[in-house]
Amino acid sequence: MGLSFIFKKLALVAVTLTLTATSVAAQTQPGCESRCGNISIPYPFGTGDGCKISSDFFITCNTTFNPPKAFLDTSNIEILDISLDGYLRISQSIGYDCYNKVEPSYFATWMWFSKFSLSHTRNKFTAIGCDTYAYVKDYLGHTYSTGCLTFCDNITNVVEGSCSGIGCCQTAIPKGVRSYHVTFGSSNNHSKD
Ligand SMILES: *[C@@H]1O[C@H](CO)[C@@H](O)[C@H](O)[C@H]1NC(C)=O
Ligand SMILES: *[C@@H]1O[C@H](CO)[C@@H](O)[C@H](O)[C@H]1NC(C)=O
Numbered sequence: 001m002g003l004s005f006i007f008k009k010l011a012l013v014a015v016t017l018t019l020t021a022t023s024v025a026a027q028t029q030p031g032c033e034s035r036c037g038n039i040s041i042p043y044p045f046g047t048g049d050g051c052k053i054s055s056d057f058f059i060t061c062n063t064t065f066n067p068p069k070a071f072l073d074t075s076n077i078e079i080l081d082i083s084l085d086g087y088l089r090i091s092q093s094i095g096y097d098c099y100n101k102v103e104p105s106y107f108a109t110w111m112w113f114s115k116f117s118l119s120h121t122r123n124k125f126t127a128i129g130c131d132t133y134a135y136v137k138d139y140l141g142h143t144y145s146t147g148c149l150t151f152c153d154n155i156t157n158v159v160e161g162s163c164s165g166i167g168c169c170q171t172a173i174p175k176g177v178r179s180y181h182v183t184f185g186s187s188n189n190h191s192k193d
């Protein structure tokens with residue numbers, strides 16, 4: 001699992017959002033792009049005027065990339081997949097807190113969505129580490145707060161494929177939330193290694 005050098009690392013790579021406003025229809029509007037690279041763009045999403053139901057469903061197709069990449073509206077939120085059963089899968093940064101005597105690095109990742117909520121059935125808050133408290137709460141810190149902790153005294157105790165608190169932990173994301181802010185803590189300040 002390559003955990004020996006990762007002290008704290010949060011994986012929230014692909015976030016699935018629930019499309020609350022409208023169910024996704026299969027047909028792209030006539031005269032509109034139906035694809036961006038290998039991502040298909042069903043209505044109500046669209047890349048131009050008359051192609052989308054409203055600005056919330058605007059997609060920027062950036063052809064500078066090869067293959068082209070799709071972004072939500074004018075944000076840097078990259079879309080990985082739009083599924084017809086009403087989910088949008090996006091790519092997001094992983095937060096981390098990595099120990100290194102010379103140059104420790106820390107990144108508390110966060111995101112908020114104006115229109116869509118995080119799917120509580122298709123996302124799991126996941127942390128990897130051996131001395132790690134990982135917290136997730138809404139961006140303003142008012143509506144929810146949860147997290148998980150993971151320890152391992154010896155990397156050989158970590159069971160590959162398991163995520164139950166030894167080297168890896170997971171918890172659910174509450175229903176209907178529209179933002180997250182991930183932070184980290186440690187009981188030993190990494191001093192055990
Ligand atoms: C699109 O292509 C990329 C890279 O070739 C691949 O990783 C990804 O899974 C593809 N996405 C879909 C929806 O097919
Ligand atoms: C496309 O991506 C490139 C590289 O990140 C960026 O410089 C450019 O502004 C983007 N174009 C649009 C239309 O967003």
Ligand SMILES: *[C@@H]1O[C@H](CO)[C@@H](O)[C@H](O)[C@H]1NC(C)=O
Pocket residue numbers: 154155156
């Ligand atoms: C971890 O466990 C292995 C195998 O049981 C053992 O050889 C090694 O000495 C242990 N390492 C530490 C730091 O305790």
Ligand SMILES: *[C@@H]1O[C@H](CO)[C@@H](O)[C@H](O)[C@H]1NC(C)=O
Pocket residue numbers: 189
């Ligand atoms: C944790 O380590 C950092 C960096 O080495 C140090 O500045 C800080 O004082 C330590 N905190 C505690 C509680 O030991």
